[in-house]
Amino acid sequence: MNAKALHVLEYDKIIEKLADHATSEPGRKLCKELVPSSDINEIRNNQKKTSDAIARIFKKGSTSFGDNRNFEGTLKALKIGSALEPVSLLRIAAFLDNVNRVKTYGRPTRDDEAGDSLTESFELLEPLTFVSAEIRRCIVSEDEISSDASPALKHIRRGIMLTNDRIHEQLGRMLNGSMRTYLQDAVVTMRDGRYCIPVKAEYKSQINGIVHDQSSSGSTLFIEPAAVVELNNKLREMGLQESAEIEKILLELSLKVAEHIDSIKYNADIMTDLDFIFAKASYALEINGMTPVFNDQHVFDIKKGRHPLIAKDKVVPIDVYAGRDFDMLIITGPNTGGKTVTLKTVGLLTLMGQAGLAIPAGDKSELSVFNEVFADIGDEQSIEQSLSTFSSHMTNTVSILEKADENSLCLFDELGAGTDPTEGAALAISILNDLHSRRIRTLATTHYSELKVYALNTPGIKNASCEFDVESLKPTYKLLIGIPGKSNAFAISSKLGLPDRIIEAAKEQISTEDKRFEDLLADLEKSRKIIENERLEISEYKKEVEQLKSQLEEKTEKLDSRKDDIIREANEEARAILQEAKDLADETIRTFRKAGPNASIQDLERARTNVGQKISDKNKAISKKAEKTKETHPILKESQLKLGESVKIVSMGLKGTISSKPDKDGNLYVQCGIMRTKANIRDLVLIKDDDAKTAMKKFYGRTSGSSKMDLSRAASIRTEINLIGKNSDDAIAALDKYLDDAYMSHLNNVRVVHGKGSGILRQAVHNYLKGIPYVKSFKLGEFGEGDAGVTIVTFIK
Numbered sequence: 001m002n003a004k005a006l007h008v009l010e011y012d013k014i015i016e017k018l019a020d021h022a023t024s025e026p027g028r029k030l031c032k033e034l035v036p037s038s039d040i041n042e043i044r045n046n047q048k049k050t051s052d053a054i055a056r057i058f059k060k061g062s063t064s065f066g067d068n069r070n071f072e073g074t075l076k077a078l079k080i081g082s083a084l085e086p087v088s089l090l091r092i093a094a095f096l097d098n099v100n101r102v103k104t105y106g107r108p109t110r111d112d113e114a115g116d117s118l119t120e121s122f123e124l125l126e127p128l129t130f131v132s133a134e135i136r137r138c139i140v141s142e143d144e145i146s147s148d149a150s151p152a153l154k155h156i157r158r159g160i161m162l163t164n165d166r167i168h169e170q171l172g173r174m175l176n177g178s179m180r181t182y183l184q185d186a187v188v189t190m191r192d193g194r195y196c197i198p199v200k201a202e203y204k205s206q207i208n209g210i211v212h213d214q215s216s217s218g219s220t221l222f223i224e225p226a227a228v229v230e231l232n233n234k235l236r237e238m239g240l241q242e243s244a245e246i247e248k249i250l251l252e253l254s255l256k257v258a259e260h261i262d263s264i265k266y267n268a269d270i271m272t273d274l275d276f277i278f279a280k281a282s283y284a285l286e287i288n289g290m291t292p293v294f295n296d297q298h299v300f301d302i303k304k305g306r307h308p309l310i311a312k313d314k315v316v317p318i319d320v321y322a323g324r325d326f327d328m329l330i331i332t333g334p335n336t337g338g339k340t341v342t343l344k345t346v347g348l349l350t351l352m353g354q355a356g357l358a359i360p361a362g363d364k365s366e367l368s369v370f371n372e373v374f375a376d377i378g379d380e381q382s383i384e385q386s387l388s389t390f391s392s393h394m395t396n397t398v399s400i401l402e403k404a405d406e407n408s409l410c411l412f413d414e415l416g417a418g419t420d421p422t423e424g425a426a427l428a429i430s431i432l433n434d435l436h437s438r439r440i441r442t443l444a445t446t447h448y449s450e451l452k453v454y455a456l457n458t459p460g461i462k463n464a465s466c467e468f469d470v471e472s473l474k475p476t477y478k479l480l481i482g483i484p485g486k487s488n489a490f491a492i493s494s495k496l497g498l499p500d501r502i503i504e505a506a507k508e509q510i511s512t513e514d515k516r517f518e519d520l521l522a523d524l525e526k527s528r529k530i531i532e533n534e535r536l537e538i539s540e541y542k543k544e545v546e547q548l549k550s551q552l553e554e555k556t557e558k559l560d561s562r563k564d565d566i567i568r569e570a571n572e573e574a575r576a577i578l579q580e581a582k583d584l585a586d587e588t589i590r591t592f593r594k595a596g597p598n599a600s601i602q603d604l605e606r607a608r609t610n611v612g613q614k615i616s617d618k619n620k621a622i623s624k625k626a627e628k629t630k631e632t633h634p635i636l637k638e639s640q641l642k643l644g645e646s647v648k649i650v651s652m653g654l655k656g657t658i659s660s661k662p663d664k665d666g667n668l669y670v671q672c673g674i675m676r677t678k679a680n681i682r683d684l685v686l687i688k689d690d691d692a693k694t695a696m697k698k699f700y701g702r703t704s705g706s707s708k709m710d711l712s713r714a715a716s717i718r719t720e721i722n723l724i725g726k727n728s729d730d731a732i733a734a735l736d737k738y739l740d741d742a743y744m745s746h747l748n749n750v751r752v753v754h755g756k757g758s759g760i761l762r763q764a765v766h767n768y769l770k771g772i773p774y775v776k777s778f779k780l781g782e783f784g785e786g787d788a789g790v791t792i793v794t795f796i797k
Contacts, residue, residue: 001035001036001351001372001373002372002373002374002403004375004396005347005351005372005373005374005375006035006351008375008376008377009344009347009348009351009373009375009377010309010344010348011036011348011351011352011355013309014308014309014348014351014352014357015031015032015034016032017283017286017308018031018034018279018280018283018357019031019032019279021278021279021280021282021283021286022065022275022276022279023064023065023066023275023279024065024066024067024068024069024271024272024275025068025069025070026068026069026070026268026271026272026275027065027068027271027272027275027276027279028279030272030273030275030276031276031279034276034355034356035355036350036351036352036354036355036373037354037355037356038354038369038370038371038407039369040294040295040296040369043294043353043354043356043369044294045117046355046356047291047292047294047353047356047358048116048117048291049117049118049277049280049356050277050280050281050284050291050356050357050358051291051358052116052117052118053118053277053278053280053281054281054284054285054358055116056106056116056118056281057278057281057282057285058718058722059109059718060105060109060718061720062278062282063101063102063105063278064098064101065098065102065271065272065274065275065278066098067091067094067095067097067098068095068098068268068271068272068275069091069095069268071091071092071095071264071265071268074088074091074092075261075264075265078254078257078258078261079258079261081254081255081258082254083247083250083251083254084250084253084254084257085250086139086141086142086143086145086250087142089135089139089250089253089254089257090135090139090141090142092131092132092135092257092264093131093132093135093136093139094132095264095267095268095271096127096128096129096131096132096264096267097127097132098271099125099126099127099128099267099271100127100129100132102122102125102271102274103122103123103125103127105122106118106119106121106122106123106125107122118274118277121270121273121274122274124266124270125267125270125271126263126266126267128260128263128264128267131256131257131260134253134256135253135257137149138249138253139253145246145249145250149246149249150245150248150249152245153242153245153246153249156238156241156242156245157242159238160235160238160239160242163231163234163235163238164235166231167195167228167231167232167235168188168195170225170227170228170231171188171195171197171225171228172188174197174225174227175187175188175197179197179206179207181203182199182200182203182206182207183197183198183199183200184198184199184200184219184220185198189222191212191213191222191224192212192213193236193239194212194224194232194235194236195224195228195232196212196213196222196223196224197222197223197225198215198220198221198222199220199221199222199223200219200220200221201214201218201219201220201221204221204223207223207225208225208226209223209224209225209226209227209229210223210224210226210229211223211224212224280356280357280358281358283357283358284357284358287306287308287358287360288312288360288724288725289308289357289358289359289360289361290358290359290360290361290362290363290365291358292349292353292358292359292361292365292366292367293364293365293366293367294353294366294367294368294369295366295367295368295369296368296369297323297368298323298327298368298370298406298407298409298441299321299322299323299324299366299368300320300321300322300323300346300350300366300367300368300441301321301323301365301366302318302319302320302321302345302346302349302359302361302365302366302367303319303361303362303363303364303365304317304318304319304361304362304365305317305318305319305320305345305346305349305359305360305361305362305365306318306345306360306361307341307344307345307348307360308348308352308359308360309348310341316338316478317361317362318338318342318345318478318479319479319481320342320345320346320464320479320481321481322441322443322462323368323441325460325462326460326461326462327436327439327440327441327442327460327461328432328435328436328441328442328443328444328455328460328461328462329442329443329444329461329462329463329464329481330432330444330445330446330451330452330454330455330461330462330463330464330484331343331443331444331445331446331464331465331466331479332445332446332447332451332452332463332464332465332466332484333445333465333466333467338466338478338479339413339445339466340377340413340445342443342445342466342479343375343377343411343412343413343443343445344377344411346409346411346443347373347375347409347411349361349367350367350368350370350373350409351373353367354367354369354370368441370407370408370409370441371405371407371408372403372404372405372407372408372409373408373409373411374400374403374404374408374409374410374411375410375411375413376393376396376397376400376411376412376413376415377411377412377413378392378393378413378414389418390417390418390419393414393417393418397412397415397431401431401434401435404435404438404440405438405440406438406439406440408440408441409441409442409443410435410440410441410442410443411442411443411444412431412442412443412444412445413444413445414445414446414447415428415431415432415444415445415446415451416428416431416446416448417446417447421448424448425448425449425450425451426450428444428446428448428450428451429450429451429454432444432451432454432461433454433458436458436460436461452484455484456484462481462482463481463482463483463484464479464480464481464482464483464484465479465480465483465484466478466479466480467479467480551678558652562652634685635681635682636681636682636684636685636686638661638662638666638681640686641658641661641662641668641681641684642658643658643659643660643661643767643770643771644657644658644770644771644773645657645658645686646686646687646773647670647684647685647686647687648684648685648687649670649672649677649679649683649684650683650684650685651683652677652679654670654672654677655672655687656670656671656672656677657670657671657771657772657773658670658671658771659671659676659768659771662681665680666680666681666682667679667680667681668680668681670684671771671772676736717741717742717745717747719742719747719749719750719751720750720751720752720753721734721735721738721750721751721752721753722753723735723752723753723754723755723761723765724753724754724755724761726761728760728761728764731754731761731764731765732764732765732768735752735765735768736768738750739772739775739793742795743774743795747795748794748795748797749792749793749794749795750792750793750795751781751785751786751790751791751792751793752765752778752790752791752792752793753786753789753790754789754790754791755789756787756788756789759788762788762791765791766778766791769791769793773796774795774796775793775794775795775796776794776795776796776797777793777794778791778792778793778794779791779792780792
């Protein structure tokens with residue numbers, strides 16, 4: 001790719017942001033060297049790695065490669081047999097420990113988990129834990145070697161300690177004995193590595209020893225007493241032995257490390273590559289990027305594309321495409337309307353995609369591979385352009401025309417501007433015609449009406465416009481493909497207060513054909529807005545219909561289920577009544593038979609009365625049961641209901657918690673397990689919270705006395721859910737399922753990532769959590785946990 005296009009399209013700024021996401025210096029270096037590729041297989045491979053890294057971050061969180069360094073100089077020293085300094089050895093140990101952590105991070109969480117494009121890289125890492133462990137055993141810090149590094153060092157240091165003790169013992173007796181009056185201070189000092197005592201100068205002759213130093217005033221001499229000279233000599237000798245032994249230990253460690261030079265270098269290469277890939281994934285998450293689909297047909301279809309360098313709260317997504325029905329797009333519209341941003345967005349996203357980076361766009365966005373991207377985009381957008389500016393742009397255009405071919409993407413901003421409008425428009429049409437005849441994909445912005453007509457009359461070329469709201473005198477930044485932009489100069493001038501007489505006089509200067517063309521554009525724009533509004537209304541109606549359909553299906557399913565239960569209960573009750581009637585009849589017959597032909601009238605009457613009494617008792621029982629079923633419960637008041645309150649829906653026999661306030665008709669939502677059911681306040685009764693929790697635990701199969709858990713679910717559930725980028729409804733739906741899975745997997749607490757933003761999503765999450773009976777508590781994350789962008793949820797055990 002040519003360096004000018006990379007700079008003009010601000011690709012270098014993207015690379016700077018990408019490098020900030022790398023955690024090691026070699027990784028940052030690799031990021032800064034990233035350039036777009038024109039090999040479609042290489043591009044797809046790089047995009048797959050980025051996508052797999054994003055998936056791993058979502059599943060396991062991010063990992064660090066910070067101990068990876070440039071070990072080139074260190075490895076060269078090892079090759080020639082040099083002994084490394086402790087700091088170099090400790091850096092190698094830290095690197096190998098980092099390799100071990102990264103390899104562990106890369107291992108699958110389940111035996112049946114499928115691998116991805118990064119699996120092989122993780123598997124090829126060789127932590128060499130025995131090497132790092134040996135270094136850690138021998139070296140405590142950059143300035144300290146462990147006494148356990150070797151038996152000899154341990155022996156030497158023990159001798160040094162004992163000699164030190166003897167010296168201090170000797171000098172201590174002097175300080176506390178008869179010599180005390182000769183001393184300036186009762187302290188032991190070091191001079192030239194030897195223990196001395198501070199003696200007053202006038203008592204020099206009283207102390208037998210060697211003078212090593214004196215104070216600046218000359219009043220104090222630092223004398224090594226003769227009694228400790230031999231011990232000091234011995235201490236110096238053992239100090240030399242200690243240094244020699246340390247050099248020997250460092251050499252032996254260096255030789256052990258040198259045996260694995262190739263493995264260390266290979267580890268460093270893999271770690272650098274993984275750091276580079278995960279930096280791309282991390283940056284993709286920052287810009288909410290996705291993996292585009294690539295083709296080699298020079299077709300691109302960017303859906304809801306956003307310029308990554310414009311603030312998220314200001315950027316307006318655009319839909320832009322070319323290459324199938326047309327290969328050239330002429331974009332018109334007012335200044336500051338988004339034309340230049342559209343060009344830069346198409347060019348920059350193409351470069352990012354070919355560099356293996358995710359792009360900030362909607363799902364199923366498609367890009368094509370171009371060998372070159374050419375851009376003539378100036379920062380100056382003044383109407384009064386000088387000749388030098390025109391010359392500069394024309395020089396760029398000439399260069400592009402010479403180098404561009406059918407595998408190129410060309411971007412021109414205000415083509416032909418800066419000179420006489422008639423000549424500029426003619427030049428622009430001629431340039432575009434040449435590019436079109438060579439089938440070169442081109443996007444160009446312009447103010448010239450002649451180019452709008454050219455695009456309308458030329459097959460394979462489409463008009464597009466950046467929408468402008470004349471009422472508010474502000475651009476909407478929406479790109480409309482297929483509709484040329486209307487000049488709005490007269491309408492804008494009128495809104496700004498230019499007298500009507502001047503505007504009318506100006507209109508008379510325009511030819512009849514131009515007037516008709518502008519009127520046609522105005523009619524098209526009016527029709528488009530009407531169709532767009534109707535489309536939005538239809539879309540809203542469709543959503544409402546789908547929602548009503550879903551509610552109706554849910555209610556129908558409940559009614560069908562209830563109907564089946566009622567019929568089954570009625571059949572069972574009828575069967576019981578028939579059986580009881582049969583038993584009564586059998587008993588009556590047996591009574592009459594027992595009475596025999598000689599039975600008296602009194603006996604028969606007694607039997608008849610007994611049968612009548614039993615029938616009467618049965619009727620009374622049925623009557624009481626009917627009255628019991630007709631009993632009504634007290635109607636609750638709105639003031640009695642609170643979010644999270646435990647209730648029972650009488651008509652359905654379901655228990656749950658209140659998740660919304662009642663509306664004017666008394667309708668509200670009750671969370672019953674994973675179902676969110678609409679009910680009326682008249683159909684609710686309050687129940688004890690303990691009963692609700694027991695019901696929920698029974699529903700989810702998690703009780704305090706059970707040690708069973710869903711192992712398959714627990715093995716795959718993450719401890720974190722990311723809701724950033726979702727609207728409140730989609731986020732709550734995803735959170736609802738995730739919390740159920742997490743609770744059933746016996747997780748104690750989870751992290752809900754909702755971002756900071758305006759706080760709408762965070763408030764929706766908190767309102768929802770208040771109504772979940774198995775949620776014990778929730779709080780915002782602390783410093784280091786995500787602050788206000790994260791909510792920590794703790795479950796009831």
